Amino acid sequence: MGDVLKKVPVREQAPKVRAANFEEVCLGYNQDEAMEEAVRCINCKNAKCITGCPVSINIPGFISAVKEGNIKEAYNVISESSSLPAICGRVCPQESQCEGKCIRGIKGEPVSIGKLERFVADWARDNDVKPPAPASSNGHKVAVIGSGPAGLTCAGDLAKMGYDVTIFEALHEPGGVLVYGIPEFRLPKSDVVAKEVENVKSLGVKLETNVIIGKSTTIDELMNDEGFEAVFIGSGAGLPMFMGIPGENANGVFSANEYLTRNNLMKAFREDYDTPIARGKKVAVVGGGNVAMDAARTALRLGAEVHIVYRRSEAELPARVEEVHHAKEEGIIFDLLTNPIEILVDENDAVKGMKCIRMELGEPDASGRRRPVEIPGSEFELELDTVIMSLGTSPNPLISSTTIGLDINKRKCIIADEETGKTSKDGVYAGGDAVTGAATVILAMGAGKAAAKGIDEFLKNR
Ligand SMILES: Cc1cc2nc3c(=O)[nH]c(=O)nc-3n(C[C@H](O)[C@H](O)[C@H](O)COP(=O)(O)OP(=O)(O)OC[C@H]3O[C@@H](n4cnc5c(N)ncnc54)[C@H](O)[C@@H]3O)c2cc1C
Secondary structure, rough: OOOOOOOOOOOOOHHHOOOOOOOOOOOEOOOOHHHHHHHHOOOOOHHOOOOOOOOOHHHHHHHHHHHHHHHHHHHHHHHOOOOOOOHHHHHHHHOOOOHHOHHHOOOOOOHHHHHHHHHHHHHHHHEEEEEOOOOOOOOOOEEOOOOHHHHHHEEEEEHHHEEEEEEEEOOOOOHHHHHHHOOOOOOHHHHHHHHHHHHOOOOOOOEEEEOOOOOEEEEHHHHOOOOOOEEEEEEOOOOEOOOOOOOOOEEEEEHHHHHHHHHHHHHHOOOOOOOOOOOOOOOOEEOOOHHHHHHHHHHHHOEEEEEEOOOHHHHHOOOOHHHHHHHHHHOOOEOOOOOEEEEEEOOOEEEEEEEEEEEEEOOOOOOOOEEEEEOOOOOOEEEEEEEOOOOOOOOOOOOHHHOOOOOOOOOOEEEEOOOOOOOHHHHHHHEHHHHHHHOOHHHHHHHHHHHHHHHHEEEEEH
């Protein structure tokens, strides 16, 4: 038994090795390591970790089963609350959720709940254990728009209650950001995402890809002509924002979403695919969130020298600490307190550099963070051939503009009740990034779960 105040360390690919491949960085626990870590959980009576989990997994319950070596039971406990544990175990910000509330964290490191969840889910996959079968069908038809974590969770929960659920997905592959945004080296697509989508389908959920609601058909048509009695909108927030500076339309400027989609969904990094991608020699990623780290680490693996250009200081970086740490270990250069003011282009309208200005931190702004202020006369140029803008995203207005009576707010987000997902339109529910703007996988799942309950109440009480 190691130091009880510390997590059992998890094995990872060495930074130099992984910087040149797209294999998963974190290798996870084996059973001995998982059982050793599980012993650190003191099974609190008043388990705060559960309140830190947006889908309320019985965390001490599943960890107790791991302690006893009963991994199948641990999986069943998790499956009562979550359809996507292998995904959450990898990408949830546990430090600010379940692990942030762990009593062990007061004196030492919290229990490694995320890594234990991942171990259990991977064990279930490797041993072909499926989530428990749903109740028999009640014949009521519900449509779910979008197959990201919000849609998959809502669909899975409704299927478990006996509803006849069809997911409509615009892209050719299900998973939302899990397949097109988060890179392979953090979340393997065929071994992890596809398997958990299959688990949701095994509950009886139907999935139709290449259907764009708002173009191929509309919500009103689904409800009036196709016999769907309720609809859940989990269409995410996939529309990228730009800075509006000169040169932003040049060749070699990408949104992070486009860059990552080409690489993750369209497999540009693989020799056997012919998706074009900029294999830049010198790349700047503008922004400091998780998406920026993913884009930077992807460009690095494609062979570039990569700079993160961020206008505040390291303390304000919105990305998870673990992501920044991994990015630094791999050799990403951080140009902090730096803001782009112009993208410089050559005679072929291709990127040749970026004019930037140094910043300093002033008084706190409305978000509570100290406002970055330009330092006059500090302009300088970075020589580059690719710029990736990672400044955030907003919901695509296609669905709201083609659905009668669906209210949105100023940020183009669908207005929905937090407890039930109910929107301004009768029978239509919404959740995830489409409602909150860009957030997290587990919050989207929590919203999908709440909406499944809301839809069930609505259909039972009509
Ligand atoms: C690069 C990147 C990295 C991230 N990393 C993390 C992380 O590490 N941890 C974390 O917790 N969160 C992370 N996030 C955020 C997280 O992925 C999202 O908050 C989450 O996926 C939102 O889920 P969702 O189901 O609401 O939407 P999405 O995952 O965006 O799924 C929406 C789905 O709806 C489909 N759709 C859209 N419009 C239509 C339409 N009109 N008709 C039919 N289908 C439609 C889309 O194609 C998509 O498949 C990351 C995001 C990005 C972009």
